[in-house]
Amino acid sequence: MQRVCVFCGSSTGNKPEYAVGARELGLVLAKQNIDLVYGGGHVGLMGVVADAAMSAGAKAVGIIPRCLADKEVAHKGLTELRVVQTMHERKAQMSELADGFIAMPGGFGTLEELFEVVTWAQLGIHKKPFGLFNIGGYFDKLIEFMDFQVAEGFVNQSHRDMIIVSDEAEQLVEMLSGFKPVAQEKWMSTRQI
Numbered sequence: 711m712q713r714v715c716v717f718c719g720s721s722t723g724n725k726p727e728y729a730v731g732a733r734e735l736g737l738v739l740a741k742q743n744i745d746l747v748y749g750g751g752h753v754g755l756m757g758v759v760a761d762a763a764m765s766a767g768a769k770a771v772g773i774i775p776r777c778l779a780d781k782e783v784a785h786k787g788l789t790e791l792r793v794v795q796t797m798h799e800r801k802a803q804m805s806e807l808a809d810g811f812i813a814m815p816g817g818f819g820t821l822e823e824l825f826e827v828v829t830w831a832q833l834g835i836h837k838k839p840f841g842l843f844n845i846g847g848y849f850d851k852l853i854e855f856m857d858f859q860v861a862e863g864f865v866n867q868s869h870r871d872m873i874i875v876s877d878e879a880e881q882l883v884e885m886l887s888g889f890k891p892v893a894q895e896k897w898m899s900t901r902q903i
Contacts, residue, residue: 715808719816736762750774839889841874
């Protein structure tokens, strides 16, 4: 992998371990000679992961919509900052540039970005790996819910298994790097009522 897209919060959250994890991930990416693609902000975990990656020699490409750049949240010290018109353009460019995806703790936007790339993989639109950096068990309840979706017949186990999970940055990056896409079953159920 040459570039990983990281989805994460524009806040640092209530626990110091989230920022510690973001810094660790940025350093691991640089150590593995992997550049960062992300939402382009200087605030929250976004700024922490970008600053850490660049401080250790990685390039950081930020993609931010004009409405957010105008509110002065754009990171001015990036290797490259792309200002786009819409959130849709932002996500499309991040996806095009990235060889894989990592979701860290964040809010609704982080989850929306994660589930879009998961859905695209489910539909066969891409074959890129994606994972959850489960810092401090942040995603435990989400993982439990995804397993519930499988049990209830709304998600195929093979699709659920595509989501790589680790609470260690280095292990997660290694797992993403070693990812081999497998042929997925048809995503829709053919069962009749």
